[in-house]
Amino acid sequence: QTCKGVNGLEKVVLREVRSCSAEVYLYGGHVTSWKDEHGEELLFVSNKAIFKPPKAIRGGIPICFPQFSNFGNLEQHGFARNRTWSIENDPPPFPVPTSNRAYVDLILTPTEEDLKIWPHSFEFRLRVALGPGGDLMLTSRIRNTNTDGKPFSFTFAYHTYFSISDISEVRVEGLETLDYLDNLQERNRYTEQGDAIVFESELDRIYLGTPSKIAIIDHEKKRTFVVRKGGLPDAVVWNPWDKKAKAMSDFGDDEYKRMVCVEAAAIEKQITLKPGEEWTGKLELSAVPSSYYSGQ
Template sequence: MEFLTLRASDGASTRIASHGAHVCSWIPAQGKEQLFLSQRSAFTSDSAIRGGIPVIFPQFATLGPLPRHGFARTAKWKLQSNEMHPDGSAVAVFCLQENIARLTIWPHVFTARLTVRVYANTLQVSLEIENRGDTPFSFTAALHSYFALADLAQARLHGLQGVVYRDSLCDRNDVLETAEYLHHIQEIDRIYGPLTQPLRLEQAQQQQLHIESSGFTDAVVWNPGADAAVKLPDLAAGEEQRMLCVEAAIVRQPVVLAPGTRWNGSQTMTLSDQ
């Protein structure tokens, strides 16, 4: 499997696989790894990588006729550019288009571009979808970010109070989140939206991670919990306690993209002391 390592002038780095344009690692300048990657991840051409930031397109989960989470996360993307910008940030752009196999299951002419930018204490991942065909198409999408935790039980996720969510575990819709923050998290699978503010992931005695989305109107919070985790062959025992997915997503209201137009969404993650 091919990988690209981006390194900013200040030492911040990220590692991206061409398979899925999958961000597998993010280490801020003078920091430590911020993304979870399972030690059992299968780095094979027909499997999704467990951890990092999978790109979900053109279908989220099983909310449609396509394979779970669509085809982008298991496709080989083409590296379009790899540059060091004047501000010291390192930036790479990956590209994916239709082919015969994809047209068979999703008959639309498109270009997807994933731009990854790393610098200082920030990682920004942007997804652009272009409709190059002559008919509209609709899609859902997400950046399925797995964040590394020292202990799931001690983590707190701020910024969702007052937002409604769909609870996929019990098939309940439009539940109002009343908690100031999520904590003592165990098994969870919720689609929150529309978001009203950036999110903040807090861990005891560690820097805080600020998560801001643009274009993506929803956030998915997911952890399989201990019971379901043992059924996942690409997750080692106990690893679910060292990760939490906080995904930038557009799911509740699919995008309808007219011919010749583009949609953009991004997730910007910044590590800070407060």
Template sequence: MSAETASSSTAGPPAPVQRPTRRFTGRNNRGGRSVILSQPGGYSTEAVYRPPQPIRGGIPICFPKFFDEEFLEKHGFARTEVWILTHDTAFPPPTPDHAYVDFLLDHKPDDFQDWPNHKFELRLRVILGPTGDLTMTTRVKNVNTNGEPFAFKFAYHSYFSVSNILATRIEGLQGLDYRDYLNHNQFTEEADVLTFEEELDRAYLNTPDEIRIRDLELRRVITIHKDDSLPEIVVWNPWEDDAGLISDFGYEEYKEMICVEAAAMDSEITLNPNEEWTATQRLSAKEY
């Protein structure tokens, strides 16, 4: 039967939704073990897998620092340390049509001098849904036994692949104040959509719970759904000059990427002993 004569009454049933899967790998030449959550139709970007080099791509976790008073970038140690695979009983497992994995980080490198020797637990649950939605929930707990509080900042440093940065739009930021890290000043966003024509590095304040990345060439919208624990959105693209200065960043790759990061970094979060902070973001995509 030709495509022209097929109809809804004669076509076969739709293909079943394929469930995501979880797979553990052994040690390899990339430096260690991996946990791979897979959903058909997904893809990954090239990066350097060589500890302690942070991976240029994916969703690095920025903790406990982000930017200091002089606007110098300090992402902290969470994205370069080895995490422990665990099982977090604080949250119930998702339904069987989801794949998930739990991680724990409870140590810092000896040479990280910007944060005292606090005892902490940084837990991360990653859930991949049957339609490709990716949910990440983070819990930070102060487990100091000396009664000392500690303060931190946090961000999901998310890299997104786009077809063309010139055909990429960020929606949901109009009317918001933002800090511009390129000229060290604060402004208000007047445009109804954010477009890209040069290097951009900003932190938008008091943002709504949903921010959209619209890819005009792919006709695809990626939505960042986040809770109130992540009030800021950081938007970054290095553009041509800065891309050429980043050793693990391809010279032309700025044309096909954008970082849009749900964050808590405008003011520090302070936890007393036994107190806990929780934040969640969910990423979804659809064609239009």
């Protein structure tokens, strides 16, 4: 079911009608490619991405768990993105079956070493599915399997890097009038004033209590990405711009122009699970010609 990817890391390739496809690395449970019906890549992966543990892959869809950013004592964005996941052939049934789609089920459970840094037993199941129209769906189910009776809390993000024509041609809609925490201003809280988010310099914000749908409109490409999410109230918008780009060793100096991160997340309010409880967080991505996108 798997084949060899960069540096011999194992990956799974999903295919749908025409040239729609997706690739998932077991390293990180990380989606690194999502192609439309013409075979065009829709996710950004850096030319300098290092496909080698323990560095997370720069681009695609890293999974931030059990901690987003440095909101806690763990390493930045938690450890799920730099662990090797396993394929699960017969997972417990999903609430909504995915039977007519190409999909793969992965699972991550903690090692002895992980339990030393985060002393909680969990099962993290990730299903990556490609819809018949080429939509990409990620469903995460996280279960507390602690036997000591203790609950645990976590923050989470699907850290999606979208491929765009040019950052100056892009706007993000659906977050207007919302409150956000500005990562560049000591995480102070502000209210978005613009009609849409446009990019003129480094931007790193956590929008709070967002609608379940966000649009990323690429004027030059005449393409709109629609992000639909469930169980994930927040949304991070990030572009490193030139200085931060230069400071990242696994990112090209000019690559900030070709990417934007819009991340479905649960950050402001931690998710808490009692033993036996399970949480589900969903992400659904589609790419449509902007002329089809009505904003509904």
